[in-house]
Amino acid sequence: MLHSVAKRSPDALSVGTGVGRAALAAAALTIGSLMTLGVFYSIGEPWGTINDGITIALAAATLPIAVGLARQSRRSRLLDLGAVADLAGAIVTIGFTILLIARVMTFESSLPFVLTGQGLIGCWLVLVGVVSWFEDGTRRIAAFAVAGGVGLVLSVLGFALGGIEHPMTIVGGALGTLGTVSFYALLSRRGGRWGAQAAG
16 A cells, blocks of 8 residues: 555655755754764753754754655655644744743743654654655665664664663664764765756
């Protein structure tokens, strides 16, 4: 069934220039998030707050990507579902991270909600990978999308279970970073193909 769904939406990863730029920003922000998190756990503030700001920007950057992919493959219900999951995840992540920065909530009280948001974004990435896996020329990008999404979900679960030192957090973080950065970077290189195909 997944094969038939994907076949109805050819070239699902051919995106417009705007989506390509958002993907490039997401790749850079993912790297920045990892770096600032490491510095925070080494020396403390203000790097935690900086990391929170990057978290907000990264969640926001996924929105035009999710919407753009869903618009490009209008008949793909999986990409529509993924866009809804990403929208919900981004709203939850941004909203509760803002509350954390504003000190309306503590880190401990906001964490379950932020983790839930990140998990939803990870589910979107997995769905993007599933749809694009069956298309010609997109299997490598699809694999990175699935790896990034699974890694993000694993790191979220690991952090919830045992914090940053939990093995699942470490493995998921490494897999998620490699997968998401690679996916966003490769997707950014495809920016403008949608318009070129439409013109042709």
